[in-house]
Amino acid sequence: MPDLDTGHLFLTTLAPIKPGAPVDDLQTSHVQLARIALAKLPTAHQSPATNDTKYNSPFARNQRNHLARMFVLEDVVYNGRNTQNPILARIEGNDQTKPQPVDRLNAPYLVFCADIDAITQDGDPLPTNLTAEAQQDVRKSYARKLWDTMEEELTEIYSNCYGFETVKTADQFADYLDRCHVETTMPFHDYYLELPKFHNLPFKTLLYGVLAPLVVGLLALVLWLIGVSDVPLLGWSTLATWIIAIALGLLLAYGAIRFALWNGEKPLPPGKYDDLPSVLKALYVQQKMSDLYVDNQGASDQDLYDAFGKFIEEHKPYDRKSMTQTPGVISSESPKNVTP
């Protein structure tokens, strides 16, 4: 499964953390410094407890993140030795009292995962499919956006990673993060409002397409085995017919499997209104609409009509860019949480 699905990019990057400690602070290792930088990073105003804190998550400074997460991956978890049937082990001369080698990571890693809109310009519609190069462009565009909005925080975190010393500009950071990129194998995303047309497999077509030459080949084989040398009516050689037909059937079967895999790998189309600006606008409109409803309970038709007109004018439901909830907050109640 690739990084791209439902018009979102499921970005995963792993940056190896340097061993030891910086020469000017030998007391605190790079792993520790990375952890401290992460611990100091403010969370979004995403719960009543954090609603009133002074600082918001730096990821809320752009309009592309649905979710972002950074953590230190110390090592892989070790699940114990590979067990073997003792009798087999004895026969193979495998001494089970001897410790086996243990798989380890070569360094601790800073993991950065993000679920982002797969676009290169703010406001673009979500794409249904992108080439590998276009996906790289999306990643780089996103990295530049991060650099422009949170350079200070990124520098504090990533300066503990290998190879970050040369990163001084947005473009260099984009290249750096791209080197750290690994393919995401299991993206998670939200539900569709309306089910789109999925890439259903034309199962019957594939089945019959593969079976037809195979059946012809088998029939010709039977004829050939009982000594008939020519196919009745057509007059083809039975030997040539069964060989060619069965070979064709196997070739088509292989092609069908490849087609099924390729079809399965195609990204799912984006959901309607699934980009971040639409989500934020929807959250905003939903809250304001509830207020409108409450305020106009029992109002006359004319008053309701006027109020609704005012509502459209004030809250601009058709415009995703203005009068919308800012990223990283849970409510549009306070004016400071609204982008005018």
Place this chain on the structure above:
Amino acid sequence: MTRKLDLNDIQGNVTRAYGRYSFPFARYYFFHFPDPASGRAFVDKVRTVVTTAARWPKKDQKPEDPSMVQPKPDCTTNIALSFTGLLALGLPVRTLQAFPDEFIEGMKARAFILGDRDPGETERAAEKNKWDAHWDPIWQNNRTSSAPAEGDVHMLVTLNAQLAPDTTDKPHPALAERAEWLLEAARKAGVRHLGGIGAKGDEDYQSASAVFENVGGVNLPTRKEHFGFTDGIGDPVFEGQLSAEDEAKAVVGRGKLMGEGWQPLATGEFVLGHPDESQELPPTAPPYEFMRNGTFVAFRKLHENVGTFDRVLKEEAKRYANVANVGDVEAEETLRAKMCGRWSDGVPLAKVPTYQDWRAFQKQHKFDPDTPDLEAYKNHDVYVRSGEARDFRYADDMPGYKCPSGAHIRRVNTRDYLDPLNKTGKDPETGKPHENPDATSALNKRRRILRRGLPYGPSNNEAKDDSTEQGVIMLIMCASLFRQFEFVQQQWIQYGLDFHQGNNTCPLLGRHDRHKRHTIPENPESGKPPYVMSKLDTFVECRGGDYFFVPSMTALRMMAMGIVDPT
């Protein structure tokens, strides 16, 4: 794939026995947190000076990577916290309850298992007889109830110091400076410094130092403890502890035997969060990074009854000289060696079994009594550091003709003796005991402990008896106090069945109020009968201590920030 340990995250005393790295002085301070905030503030302050396991530069060596090497300090600082300490810091219940049972209970509650309390007494009788009346007041007042109490020891801070410049027996002034800084930090944070150390309880800290001896007119630190044995030779070596180059030399006689020469033990036997010798990750409390790179330590103040030891040895030596038909000096030296498993200078019986061999060995290595003192001192130091002093096994001596099976060092580190496939009896071809060349450390590699600590008490130039204060401050480090330290203490020191010794306890460290015997086998070919020591008395007794958790730098920071989140 091999992976280097994050030495900057592990406390320095886990990878180094400071005493052997030219730090002959130590002070141990104990603290009590009146409330979580003051405890956190204090931990936050002290963690900034904690000595990590980062490598120290070697003499005349340019560090290949300056970020990996730290200058060697004049005084080291390390922290450990008791369970009551973690409780007082307000750690989450989920984290606390996942700590091992023996750590939660503490050392006092385990006295019966450890043999610190007379195992022949019922719990009630022991309480009535005030079994811990001889403990230092600080340890008597520790954990007086299961509820938090005023006298609970919450935190242990260990300071180790090098020699002062141009001296041979004075601690570096950095020790006093660091101690002053520490007490000031405690005062500022609102943390209580606990005194009550020493038999009279009039000491503010537990001091310790190497035993000094007058060598050629100069006072020099020795490797001796107060009974006169050379100590601390065979500490385990584990993967990642040393650089590859150092490991190859150090692992000889200190690792495990698995059929391919000496190999380092698995990291997980001593550092939490890493695979251990059972090829598993030892269980740890959540969150994962809280216990990773940490370990446990048992702090034990072991008093040495030097008067009793000398008296018993004299009596036994008299009889042995008579039975074995040897001189008094040879009798005494032999008995000492047969109790310990090493001659008093550390030469192992497994390699040099007889008195005559030993004297010749001393001469050959030039640390015999005829060599000038200072030269002998230096030669001896070189020998004790070498693999030669450690590279031996027991499976070629199953009957214990060379080193008795019940001897101290054979009990606490059984090497290849307990391999179940070892053959006993005589080899019909040679008529000698079987060599068992393929014996492994299979049952020993899960019971190893790191010994970090120093002797305490007067130098060898002063008079000592049972009432003077001397002994060893033992800091026993391991990933599982239950599986490693307590097992060795209970099964191998205070009991003898694994060595075919019945109820006989370790001749040096065991209790001898009931079982007073130690058997010294003799090779029948010598024509001599075995000798049974029968007047042993308790030479070493615990004067208090507790179990502590040694957090990683990550865990110290998490505690200081108050962000230990087990979810």
